[in-house]
Amino acid sequence: MPLVPCRACGHTVDTSAQACPGCGATDPGRKISRQQRELRSLLVQLTVALLLFGGGAWYLWHEYMPTIKAALVKQNQG
Numbered sequence: 706m707p708l709v710p711c712r713a714c715g716h717t718v719d720t721s722a723q724a725c726p727g728c729g730a731t732d733p734g735r736k737i738s739r740q741q742r743e744l745r746s747l748l749v750q751l752t753v754a755l756l757l758f759g760g761g762a763w764y765l766w767h768e769y770m771p772t773i774k775a776a777l778v779k780q781n782q783g
């Protein structure tokens with residue numbers, strides 16, 4: 706059973722405790738770890754999204770830029 710400091714008062718409580726024995730705060734240990742887990746998954750999702758978006762933009766740029774350039778040149782030549 707891991708012990709963690711209460712988020713409200715710092716009293717050492719079990720992570721599975723429903724309420725802090727020191728101050729009575731609910732989920733004294735779980736709240737912190739859940740927030741950290743959500744923050745971590747958010748960062749992972751953000752990184753994946755950025756990689757996908759960046760990779761997609763890079764691919765589209767190199768895939769369609771010659772076509773766009775050719776079309777513009779053709780247009781300028783009349």
Ligand SMILES: [Zn+2]
Pocket residue numbers: 711712713714715716725726727728729730733
């Ligand atoms: Zn407490």
